[in-house]
Amino acid sequence: EVRLLESGGGFVQPGGSLILSCAASGFAFNNYAMSWVRQAPGKGLEWVSVISGSGGNTNYADSVKGRFTISRDNFNSIVSLEMNDLRVDDTAIYYCAKHPYFGGNSYFDDWGQGILVTVSS
Amino acid sequence: DIQMTQSPSTLSASVGDRVTITCRASESIRGWLAWYRQTPGRAPKLLISDVSNLQSGVPSRFSGSASGTDFTLTISSLQPDDFATYYCQQYSTYPWTFGQGTKVEIK
Numbered sequence: 519e520v521r522l523l524e525s526g527g528g529f530v531q532p533g534g535s536l537i538l539s540c541a542a543s544g545f546a547f548n549n550y551a552m553s554w555v556r557q558a559p560g561k562g563l564e565w566v567s568v569i570s571g572s573g574g575n576t577n578y579a580d581s582v583k584g585r586f587t588i589s590r591d592n593f594n595s596i597v598s599l600e601m602n603d604l605r606v607d608d609t610a611i612y613y614c615a616k617h618p619y620f621g622g623n624s625y626f627d628d629w630g631q632g633i634l635v636t637v638s639s
Numbered sequence: 640d641i642q643m644t645q646s647p648s649t650l651s652a653s654v655g656d657r658v659t660i661t662c663r664a665s666e667s668i669r670g671w672l673a674w675y676r677q678t679p680g681r682a683p684k685l686l687i688s689d690v691s692n693l694q695s696g697v698p699s700r701f702s703g704s705a706s707g708t709d710f711t712l713t714i715s716s717l718q719p720d721d722f723a724t725y726y727c728q729q730y731s732t733y734p735w736t737f738g739q740g741t742k743v744e745i746k
Contacts (some may be wrong), residue, residue, distance in 0.1 A: 565735040625673035629682035
């Protein structure tokens with residue numbers, strides 16, 4: 519059974535930083551691309567970033583490019599999202615999501631339960 | 640960015656009703672479209688990929704279709720678990736984008 523467990527969320531002031539982590543189990547982690555998707559309170563879904571199975575390819579939404587960095591540790595089956603220069607509109611539930619393939623364009627076939635990030639002064 | 644426009648935004652229906660949700664892409668996304676269902680306080684769940692490919696374990700009352708840049712999710716007979724919000728998502732081109740969601744409410 520695929521399990522994705524996010525951690526590292528919380529409250530931060532504007533301009534601050536946080537690192538989210540997602541611990542994966544139940545599948546061959548290094549064979550699959552992973553993404554972060556967020557959902558602002560009461561709003562829809564927004565894709566944030568993706569990393570290929572090897573970690574060699576990444577992509578970002580324009581709204582976070584230059585501020586967020588996605589990475590992965592295939593030995594420990596963890597994908598991380600380093601978030602810097604946080605803004606109020608980064609407040610959201612952040613979901614870790616698995617892709618069905620190593621890389622390339624694809625959908626999200628498994629999701630974590632999500633973790634809340636609140637950016638406020 | 641490719642805009643995904645869902646309609647309606649809200650839909651009121653009863654158990655047993657046939658329900659149709661539409662998603663229109665602002666440009667061609669070929670067959671790179673998925674549908675998700677989300678209930679309050681829970682993560683989204685993948686229902687359909689590649690326009691019409693039903694995921695393992697998803698009931699056969701769900702189906703997907705396409706005509707050009709218009710995509711449709713149909714629930715043939717609405718069940719209590721189906722009162723939720725549904726999202727379409729294109730994965731043809733970065734940035735991957737979602738529709739704004741369709742909330743299916745109890746009539």
